[in-house]
Amino acid sequence: MTGAATPFGLPLAHAPEGMLTSSEFRDATIFAQPFGLIDGNGRVVIGPVAATPPLGASAARVVALEAGAAVPLGRFLGPALACGLIGRRVSGGLKLAGPALTPAQRGALDMLGLDGAHLPFDHPFTFAGVIATLGPARDAGASRLMRIGIDALRFTVEPYPHAERIALVRPGPFAELLASRGFARLDPFTMRIDDTPLGLPDLVAILAAARVVAIDQAAEAPLLGFCDPGGLVIAFGAAVPPARGWAALGMLRCRPATSDEAGLDTALAG
């Protein structure tokens, strides 16, 4: 790690203290699948990753962007994109680098005018310097610093009331139960709502207009950041803690519930 010259000086321990730090790692290798980062001394910075030899090298300095098909959309648009944007800001606008983007991830960069600012690759790649923003705030579930990409994307859409009730849940019997209660199932992995394919602006617009969102996937909780104030979030299982955090950030009510008929009906009636 080094304190190379940047507009802000690195490493930069962002407020609140200890929650997020931007650093530059020299001669570091970014791994695509799974996403990871190993510095020039062989230390795993983001992992776990298997330390295979890089298949390419560059004298460039870049900002690491966690991306690719293995990264849930909520995680990408929340912490991954926010850390990428913070890294660009503190480094004076270096390019983002990381795994090849999914269409939805590419759509996000397009919407923010960053389509020309991304270096994609599918194999381990070593750079002279890699800026990475790391810390508990990146993984804690909800943080104001992790919503800067979400707010910028929300700015570029008009709410579209496809369905008042949206389910961000895995397929299966519980999803069918939700459908019977009028929920349209939004699948951020396949980018479909029920059987209809979506672009990223559609997904953001539909969530902005939703008034009730059911969620059982913790990694997709940052998508709640697109919802306009006053809505209701019904959270199930592992999604409860991050959904509660993102709901509080977005002025949404949050009701934890058991993922069965009684739990759902109680939450809807509450």
Add this chain to the structure above:
Amino acid sequence: MNQDDTGPHISFGRLAVSDLPAVAPFARFREAVHAPDGPEVLFRHAPDHEVVQQPDELARGRTVFGAETPAGRDARAGAAAVHRFRRLSSIVLNDAILAPRSMAVASPARGLLDTALDTPAVRQSRLSAVDPDFSEAGPDTWRLLRPVPGIGQTILPVGGASASNYGGFLFEGLCGALLHHETLGPGLALAGPPLATWQRDILALLGLGDAHLALRRPTRFRKIVTTDLTAWTASEPNPLARTVFDRIRAVLPAAAGPRRVMLRRGAGNRRQMRERERIEAIAGQFGFDIVDPAMLPAAAQAQLFAGATAVIGETGAGLANLGFCDPETRVLEIQPDCLPDGRARAACHLLGLHWHVFFGVADGEAGAAPGGGFGYAVDPNAFAATLDRVFGAP
């Protein structure tokens, strides 16, 4: 590129934001901005929202301290607490004029955008009292008094009529200029009156320091892109206003500082708290450091509030810094009972802070102008009891 001055005495009727045709998706708005002959349109980002929700700490008898004066609509016994979040639309006007004193935007072809009229100062008086570059030519008709130079450029006005006020600058319009600059592509300059040092510092923290064009007189541009958040939105912020604070927080290092902060309003302020020294001493007994934020650079103000867990402040611009506080920070606003200001309450709700209010007793009515001069008293015993209830021992 400077163009010939436009002759004097251009007249304008009123142009409501909603009079413009709406387009969607945002890509079409972006095309309208960049096409030389693109249409004059608006894009609706968000409608008005009302959230009826009793915040944890907003309950009469628990929230309202001091003289136990009713706290406006929300603290009346039994009244539902309604939080209003302002709609947000973007607008592009061709061959339009920006008047830097009032930040009024006017199109000779379409009229004066009514966001400049939606401010307390203009509502209580008239536009020409706020901006001497205009005169009133009749009902809903205004006239520019001087020739208007032209610049062949597309610009984003920074802020609205309240941009000279610290809170107005941070909460009204700046987020629109910031997000336009980010999402509309290159080639767009920010514009407004010459900046004060603190305004320049804030733009630099947002990465916009080099993009600002300082205007000293009304100037005509190829296109002006703005939002309706440039109106006076004090007690009804749009949620996206918080992105200004988030982005500044994101580039600032953590700094050691007091955890409990009481703000001191500058000596030149027109509202004077009686026995201020005694009230500050009581706060000191509860572990509060007394700070005049106006004496600090913008970054230091942000760092101070980012590190605070408890804040006491009088109603006013300094409380705009609450935007930098972490969620769950406990806030006590000292509000003279003649002021209707709801900015701090709304900001706390927007940002997840615990808001309390202590009412001071004003000597008289607030002046005719917003924030007009008066004195007010804070009962020391009631204040000490309030600090004990809200914050407890240091």
